[in-house]
Amino acid sequence: MSVPHTTGVKICGLTEEAGFDACVEHGADWIGFVFFARSPRFVTPQRAASLAARGPGRAKTVGLFVHPQDEDIARVLEHAPLDILQIYASDARAQGVAHRFGLPVWLSIPVAGREELPTSCPVQRLLIEPRPPKDATRPGGNAHKLDWSLLAGWAPAFPWMLAGGLRPDNVAEAVGVTGVPAVDVSSGVESAPGIKDPALIASFVRNARGVREG
Numbered sequence: 001m002s003v004p005h006t007t008g009v010k011i012c013g014l015t016e017e018a019g020f021d022a023c024v025e026h027g028a029d030w031i032g033f034v035f036f037a038r039s040p041r042f043v044t045p046q047r048a049a050s051l052a053a054r055g056p057g058r059a060k061t062v063g064l065f066v067h068p069q070d071e072d073i074a075r076v077l078e079h080a081p082l083d084i085l086q087i088y089a090s091d092a093r094a095q096g097v098a099h100r101f102g103l104p105v106w107l108s109i110p111v112a113g114r115e116e117l118p119t120s121c122p123v124q125r126l127l128i129e130p131r132p133p134k135d136a137t138r139p140g141g142n143a144h145k146l147d148w149s150l151l152a153g154w155a156p157a158f159p160w161m162l163a164g165g166l167r168p169d170n171v172a173e174a175v176g177v178t179g180v181p182a183v184d185v186s187s188g189v190e191s192a193p194g195i196k197d198p199a200l201i202a203s204f205v206r207n208a209r210g211v212r213e214g
Helices: 015-025 047-052 068-078 090-100 171-178 198-210
Strands: 008-011 030-036 060-066 084-088 105-111 125-130 159-163 184-185 190-192
Touching: 008 198, 015 030, 015 047, 015 198, 030 047, 047 060, 060 068, 068 090, 084 090, 090 105, 171 184, 171 198
Parallel strands: 008 030, 008 184, 030 060, 060 084, 084 105, 105 125, 125 159, 159 184
Antiparallel strands: none
């Protein structure tokens, strides 16, 4: 008898207590904090540390950085207990960050077509997401959805995660079409930019995992 797999769930862009507590209560695997000032989900290292202290060890904490300098990451780590670093950068830079800080690194890979899907993973995990609109002010968190059919039958040998435009009402379909082992959501579980809705978090986690449970 085959053992059922459970889709991993990351909730990103936490800024307030109710949302963080809902992530912990409903069993999110990873909780993300955004350290990019132009994002409506930006938090200070001190704020991230305060939130993380509400549920230590219940979910892994992920810090999102956009083309960071080493000192940017070091400044955050002085206060916030991050388990994973998620970055927008080149392959070489991502490897350098992993070596410098000794933490798992996830690299965000925006794609527009199947020909852009990576064939190898230079770090611990890749996040596959749609390319941002030309007028976007940030590389992710724009609520744009990738054409999931691009990923049908794509089965890389490395860990990966799907992000972009996911919501409680479409995440089950996304997992079914792509076979992705883990999903990442931010705006899709919000009542306002940066404010998470506990009911949407509960629904997202349940629907994401319902595809593979049973």
